[in-house]
Amino acid sequence: MSPPLPSCVEVPVLLSKLNQTVKDAKDLACLNGFLMRTKENPDSSDVVSPAPFMLLPSSIPKHLFQTALSIQPSINELYFKVANDYDFLWKTLEGTINVDEFTAKQWEIMKQVQTSGKKKSLQVGMLRSDYMLDTAKSYDLSLSQVEVNTIAASFAGLASKIAPTHRLIIRQLSPETDVSKVPLNNACSGLSEALYLAWKAYGNPQAVVVVFVDEDERNIFDQRCQEVAITDFDPTIKVWRRSMEYVGANANLTEDDRITLDNEEVAVFYYRTGYVPTQFKSDLDAEGDAAAEKAIANPDKFVMKPQLEGGGNNIYKEEIRTTLQKTAGTADRSKYILMDRIIPHSVKNYVIRPGYSHTETADYVSEFGFYGSFVSLDDKVLLNKAAGHQVRTKQKNQDEGGVAVGVSSLNSPFLV
Amino acid sequence: MSPPLPSCVEVPVLLSKLNQTVKDAKDLACLNGFLMRTKENPDSSDVVSPAPFMLLPSSIPKHLFQTALSIQPSINELYFKVANDYDFLWKTLEGTINVDEFTAKQWEIMKQVQTSGKKKSLQVGMLRSDYMLDTAKSYDLSLSQVEVNTIAASFAGLASKIAPTHRLIIRQLSPETDVSKVPLNNACSGLSEALYLAWKAYGNPQAVVVVFVDEDERNIFDQRCQEVAITDFDPTIKVWRRSMEYVGANANLTEDDRITLDNEEVAVFYYRTGYVPTQFKSDLDAEGDAAAEKAIANPDKFVMKPQLEGGGNNIYKEEIRTTLQKTAGTADRSKYILMDRIIPHSVKNYVIRPGYSHTETADYVSEFGFYGSFVSLDDKVLLNKAAGHQVRTKQKNQDEGGVAVGVSSLNSPFLV
Numbered sequence: 001m002s003p004p005l006p007s008c009v010e011v012p013v014l015l016s017k018l019n020q021t022v023k024d025a026k027d028l029a030c031l032n033g034f035l036m037r038t039k040e041n042p043d044s045s046d047v048v049s050p051a052p053f054m055l056l057p058s059s060i061p062k063h064l065f066q067t068a069l070s071i072q073p074s075i076n077e078l079y080f081k082v083a084n085d086y087d088f089l090w091k092t093l094e095g096t097i098n099v100d101e102f103t104a105k106q107w108e109i110m111k112q113v114q115t116s117g118k119k120k121s122l123q124v125g126m127l128r129s130d131y132m133l134d135t136a137k138s139y140d141l142s143l144s145q146v147e148v149n150t151i152a153a154s155f156a157g158l159a160s161k162i163a164p165t166h167r168l169i170i171r172q173l174s175p176e177t178d179v180s181k182v183p184l185n186n187a188c189s190g191l192s193e194a195l196y197l198a199w200k201a202y203g204n205p206q207a208v209v210v211v212f213v214d215e216d217e218r219n220i221f222d223q224r225c226q227e228v229a230i231t232d233f234d235p236t237i238k239v240w241r242r243s244m245e246y247v248g249a250n251a252n253l254t255e256d257d258r259i260t261l262d263n264e265e266v267a268v269f270y271y272r273t274g275y276v277p278t279q280f281k282s283d284l285d286a287e288g289d290a291a292a293e294k295a296i297a298n299p300d301k302f303v304m305k306p307q308l309e310g311g312g313n314n315i316y317k318e319e320i321r322t323t324l325q326k327t328a329g330t331a332d333r334s335k336y337i338l339m340d341r342i343i344p345h346s347v348k349n350y351v352i353r354p355g356y357s358h359t360e361t362a363d364y365v366s367e368f369g370f371y372g373s374f375v376s377l378d379d380k381v382l383l384n385k386a387a388g389h390q391v392r393t394k395q396k397n398q399d400e401g402g403v404a405v406g407v408s409s410l411n412s413p414f415l416v
Numbered sequence: 417m418s419p420p421l422p423s424c425v426e427v428p429v430l431l432s433k434l435n436q437t438v439k440d441a442k443d444l445a446c447l448n449g450f451l452m453r454t455k456e457n458p459d460s461s462d463v464v465s466p467a468p469f470m471l472l473p474s475s476i477p478k479h480l481f482q483t484a485l486s487i488q489p490s491i492n493e494l495y496f497k498v499a500n501d502y503d504f505l506w507k508t509l510e511g512t513i514n515v516d517e518f519t520a521k522q523w524e525i526m527k528q529v530q531t532s533g534k535k536k537s538l539q540v541g542m543l544r545s546d547y548m549l550d551t552a553k554s555y556d557l558s559l560s561q562v563e564v565n566t567i568a569a570s571f572a573g574l575a576s577k578i579a580p581t582h583r584l585i586i587r588q589l590s591p592e593t594d595v596s597k598v599p600l601n602n603a604c605s606g607l608s609e610a611l612y613l614a615w616k617a618y619g620n621p622q623a624v625v626v627v628f629v630d631e632d633e634r635n636i637f638d639q640r641c642q643e644v645a646i647t648d649f650d651p652t653i654k655v656w657r658r659s660m661e662y663v664g665a666n667a668n669l670t671e672d673d674r675i676t677l678d679n680e681e682v683a684v685f686y687y688r689t690g691y692v693p694t695q696f697k698s699d700l701d702a703e704g705d706a707a708a709e710k711a712i713a714n715p716d717k718f719v720m721k722p723q724l725e726g727g728g729n730n731i732y733k734e735e736i737r738t739t740l741q742k743t744a745g746t747a748d749r750s751k752y753i754l755m756d757r758i759i760p761h762s763v764k765n766y767v768i769r770p771g772y773s774h775t776e777t778a779d780y781v782s783e784f785g786f787y788g789s790f791v792s793l794d795d796k797v798l799l800n801k802a803a804g805h806q807v808r809t810k811q812k813n814q815d816e817g818g819v820a821v822g823v824s825s826l827n828s829p830f831l832v
């Protein structure tokens with residue numbers, strides 16, 4: 001058991017202060033545009049609500065936070081190289097492609113591009129690498145990687161807005177706390193820089209940036225942050241929101257492989273919908289079988305993740321054993337990735353959600369995400385950097401996370 | 417008839433662009449925290465809506481805008497001197513005090529302070545001088561002053577947030593328009609500086625700034641902007657929101673005339689409720705009678721304003737004649753100020769309000785407000801400056817304005 005981390009304020013908070021602070025926090029969240037559309041009206045901004053967030057930032061050892069930031073450019077580069085290594089991807093994904101229609105479809109596109117001989121000259125990576133503070137490996141806390149989100153990595157916009165709110169909350173509850181331990185966050189600007197540089201490298205000042213979106217999008221303000229951030233780099237850039245269906249029906253490919261839409265040339269497509277997780281490991285080999293045996297013996301130490309993203313699909317505990325036994329020797333096993341289970345560090349906190357007053361504390365665990373921006377033109381790297389951070393916090397007894405599915409809440413790090 | 421002013425974009429806007437732009441504008445308003453609480457839940461920020469605003473900025477000749485800004489320090493000084501001239505105020509307000517209970521009560525307080533011999537050492541002025549583009553006086557447009565708001569001058573917070581939204585709207589509708597003609601606005605910071613400097617001049621770093629507020633406050637985000645802006649000057653300043661009733665019940669006066677509340681000393685009180693209009697003119701004299709005769713003969717050229725603020729109480733047209741005739745020779749006439757009626761310049765525009773799509777244009781008139789900040793310690797002026805601007809726009813056929821009463825909408829100036 002690792003020693004507890006110092007907290008930004010003493011928990012539980014005195015009830016006399018807590019009620020007012022929760023009200024203040026909601027006001028400040030609104031004031032910062034930290035919002036979501038409502039479940040009832042996901043297609044309209046006539047009535048909106050504060051996005052869910054935690055009252056108190058989550059403590060993280062400063063050196064771990066800085067390490068994660070510092071290795072982000074290497075992760076960016078790794079994913080860029082993997083995404084362009086046709087042979088490695090085939091070797092890794094072959095088993096999955098045989099059983100999973102979605103991955104097979106993506107591979108089909110990749111193969112078409114590969115065999116056409118056409119060059120993917122301009123490439124953009126906007127990643128987020130997620131970690132938890134793991135107590136399972138050693139006495140000291142360490143960061144264990146949960147996953148890397150490759151496209152549609154979300155919440156860079158809202159995550160950039162929460163630090164000022166948390167600083168004000170801490171000042172109210174504990175004037176003696178050093179609020180500079182809640183770092184400011186450039187995630188929104190940092191990620192958007194990749195789109196700006198890609199637009200610029202494309203070389204046509206009239207060309208537009210098209211963001212693929214859904215019509216009913218509760219998380220629209222997160223996306224809007226990035227759209228505005230792109231125009232902060234150059235106010236003449238046109239940024240359009242379009243559905244996949246609309247682009248499918250209205251886009252044209254010119255003879256020299258440029259895409260036009262509504263009479264304008266498209267410089268960059270940014271996917272905020274229709275995303276696919278990139279996979280690196282099939283379990284249908286000897287190494288996979290060995291991992292499966294370990295998981296059948298100790299299911300509590302593992303998590304089984306299917307291809308799908310968005311939360312709510314992972315398999316835990318006893319169900320891992322039965323699923324692995326049922327799929328032994330079959331191709332169905334390739335639909336899953338088997339991962340070491342992280343036993344995350346937990347702390348007391350309060351959640352803030354519209355419609356609830358939440359004056360009771362509970363045990364919460366946090367996932368720390370670090371964004372990465374990457375742009376390459378032919379073989380030249382134009383941008384490769386860490387681009388801010390994100391923290392999502394959920395109750396300890398919740399296996400699955402996900403702000404969109406209503407389980408996780410956004411949060412800030414508190415560097416200790 | 418003065419020549420029309422150039423508009424920021426061509427009106428009417430093409431319907432194919434307008435529908436999407438209205439949706440975009442609502443998103444951007446939310447993203448900037450340009451919000452109000454709902455009528456249904458004025459005491460909660462769980463569900464909020466964009467505050468009403470105009471789709472397009474209102475054109476104003478640049479030299480008139482700059483003139484109004486440049487004379488604001490003189491207006492600040494004038495109001496400071498008037499507020500401290502006991503004899504002048506008595507001479508001017510005597511008639512009103514005799515018939516109006518509210519003004520009489522304020523005068524009673526002023527008299528108590530005056531006769532106690534206690535010094536008003538630290539004084540803060542946060543004003544807003546409102547003008548309309550008048551077409552009545554000459555061929556050229558001119559600014560005619562409508563009124564000066566002395567305390568609780570509102571919307572400095574929200575007004576500071578709207579310029580970026582308007583710049584983005586203009587870029588979408590008319591890429592060739594120079595958006596720098598929509599000036600950025602420092603009203604929130606500029607007004608809050610007065611509270612910060614007063615707090616600093618008070619000399620006790622532990623002392624708090626208390627904002628008088630109502631519990632049910634739809635316009636809370638406007639107020640919150642200023643509360644946050646105060647702490648931007650010095651993050652250690654405690655800013656409390658309290659009702660008049662709470663302060664009345666819990667504040668104490670020390671023997672050396674300091675006020676304490678909840679065990680803290682209060683440096684400054686900022687009134688966002690319980691405000692009183694300062695009046696300068698009684699009509700119960702020969703000059704007033706002469707003005708009344710003119711208004712009876714030409715009621716369309718005048719407006720009658722009672723003591724009350726907040727919109728919805730002014731008297732116009734034929735009712736001016738009947739009211740003046742009814743109150744001739746009575747003390748009741750002193751309840752009103754008779755003002756020249758402004759015939760304001762009007763333009764086509766669109767209003768944006770939650771729940772409406774507003775794709776039809778109408779004729780709108782604008783009121784241009786300029787904020788002023790003033791702080792004095794004993795006879796020394798610590799701050800005297802213009803502090804940003806505000807534009808409110810309403811339909812031409814609406815006699816009365818007021819964002820709070822749902823008639824006016826916030827707007828930006830477009831300098832031409």
